[in-house]
Amino acid sequence: MSGQRTDRPFSESSADSARADAPDIEFVEATKRFGEVVAVDRVSLSIEKGAFFSFLGPSGCGKTTSLRLIAGFEQPSEGAVYIGGISVVGVPPHKRPVNMVFQHYALFPHMTVSDNIGYGLRQRAPKPPRAEIAARVDETLEMVRLSGYGKRRIWELSGGEQQRVALARALINQPTVLLLDEPLAALDRKLRREMQIELQTLQRDVGITFVLVTHDQEEALSMSDRICIMRDGGIVQTGSPRDLYDEPINRYVADFVGKTNFFTGEVVETDGSKVSVRTGSGAVLKGRKATGARPLAPGNHASIAVRPELIVVGPAQASSIEADVTVAGQVKNRIFLGEHTEYLIATEGFGDVLVLSPKIVESRQGSFSPGEAVTIGWKNETALALEDS
Numbered sequence: 525m526s527g528q529r530t531d532r533p534f535s536e537s538s539a540d541s542a543r544a545d546a547p548d549i550e551f552v553e554a555t556k557r558f559g560e561v562v563a564v565d566r567v568s569l570s571i572e573k574g575a576f577f578s579f580l581g582p583s584g585c586g587k588t589t590s591l592r593l594i595a596g597f598e599q600p601s602e603g604a605v606y607i608g609g610i611s612v613v614g615v616p617p618h619k620r621p622v623n624m625v626f627q628h629y630a631l632f633p634h635m636t637v638s639d640n641i642g643y644g645l646r647q648r649a650p651k652p653p654r655a656e657i658a659a660r661v662d663e664t665l666e667m668v669r670l671s672g673y674g675k676r677r678i679w680e681l682s683g684g685e686q687q688r689v690a691l692a693r694a695l696i697n698q699p700t701v702l703l704l705d706e707p708l709a710a711l712d713r714k715l716r717r718e719m720q721i722e723l724q725t726l727q728r729d730v731g732i733t734f735v736l737v738t739h740d741q742e743e744a745l746s747m748s749d750r751i752c753i754m755r756d757g758g759i760v761q762t763g764s765p766r767d768l769y770d771e772p773i774n775r776y777v778a779d780f781v782g783k784t785n786f787f788t789g790e791v792v793e794t795d796g797s798k799v800s801v802r803t804g805s806g807a808v809l810k811g812r813k814a815t816g817a818r819p820l821a822p823g824n825h826a827s828i829a830v831r832p833e834l835i836v837v838g839p840a841q842a843s844s845i846e847a848d849v850t851v852a853g854q855v856k857n858r859i860f861l862g863e864h865t866e867y868l869i870a871t872e873g874f875g876d877v878l879v880l881s882p883k884i885v886e887s888r889q890g891s892f893s894p895g896e897a898v899t900i901g902w903k904n905e906t907a908l909a910l911e912d913s
């Protein structure tokens with residue numbers, strides 16, 4: 525990949541000569557310190573052209589700082605950042621082919637929608653002709669489905685419409701990369717879902733690279749092609765939503781992406797990718813090492829992880845379910861969620877276990893009520909053995 529990079533300084537003319545085969549964004553051992561704090565810690569990553577890429581992680585893990593390194597609001601303390609294969613270290617934000625949409629979108633409330641969107645173009649020297657600005661504003665309004673809203677004031681818009689104006693204001697500059705820092709955080713759940721779909725459609729239509737920061741795993745999973753899971757300034761795992769869900773390399777990732785049951789203990793035996801873990805209750809459970817995870821050895825702290833949708837629940841007679849591991853339990857809680865029912869099952873030795881039972885199974889065997897005795901079970905091949913970290 526290094527053959528695609530150059531340390532030639534970035535300039536507007538070199539933006540045109542950016543290597544067509546280079547990734548849009550590349551970090552090479554990039555570190556950002558603020559005094560004692562290491563906000564971004566030796567991060568290397570690459571974001572392909574046209575990707576929908578997300579940074580996901582808890583508060584303070586370095587997501588915004590990573591985005592600001594791309595935008596040019598911060599410079600790396602060590603390492604390098606490349607855009608289109610060209611080093612942008614030292615290049616100011618306005619000379620980079622990127623635009624950022626902030627969490628608090630900072631629109632000018634007294635200006636019309638059109639004036640907000642055209643603001644950046646009017647500040648350019650030389651200033652483009654009025655007719656050109658008007659045409660570009662109209663085109664961008666259409667892109668975010670706000671045609672006809674140009675003359676409205678910002679305070680006359682709903683939250684979702686304001687969000688779209690903020691997007692339009694960034695898109696009018698025709699950036700190669702659009703950076704979005706928790707852009708939907710201010711919206712209510714329903715509007716958020718609608719905007720997620722709109723953002724995805726917009727990204728597909730305009731074909732530019734989107735880099736999103738979020739701490740909402742559902743948002744990252746549903747929208748992104750690739751997700752980078754961060755912790756304490758570093759990357760824990762990068763992959764497609766499916767990779768991260770099915771092959772999390774450790775407990776941190778599995779815990780962050782979707783819901784999982786963890787049965788914690790110590791590795792007692794390994795055989796290739798098969799791992800046996802003795803849990804606190806003394807039971808030995810089997811699981812498979814995830815693809816890409818570090819090997820486990822006897823004595824390591826590890827968890828057997830089983831997703832709730834991979835556990836079956838049946839009547840108290842254990843013979844009723846097909847499984848390698850069966851555990852007796854009692855329904856502690858039941859939540860009806862439409863397409864499936866979520867059970868919390870109290871067990872002896874395995875704690876409370878979350879189970880998602882699909883509608884098709886419920887309609888066959890009926891559902892179980894709180895207090896009822898049940899059996900739960902799963903197949904060994906559905907369980908993962910994960911490093912506890």
Ligand SMILES: Nc1ncnc2c1ncn2[C@@H]1O[C@H](COP(=O)(O)OP(=O)(O)OP(=O)(O)O)[C@@H](O)[C@H]1O
Pocket residue numbers: 558561562563581582583584585586587588589590739
């Ligand atoms: N300008 C700054 N000066 C000092 N420390 C900073 C500065 N900016 C960020 N930090 C620190 O760097 C770390 C990473 O911050 P960052 O804003 O990147 O986190 P984040 O992942 O975006 O978190 P959040 O989800 O809360 O927005 C934090 O510990 C933060 O306190």
Ligand SMILES: [Mg+2]
Pocket residue numbers: 587588589
């Ligand atoms: Mg942030």
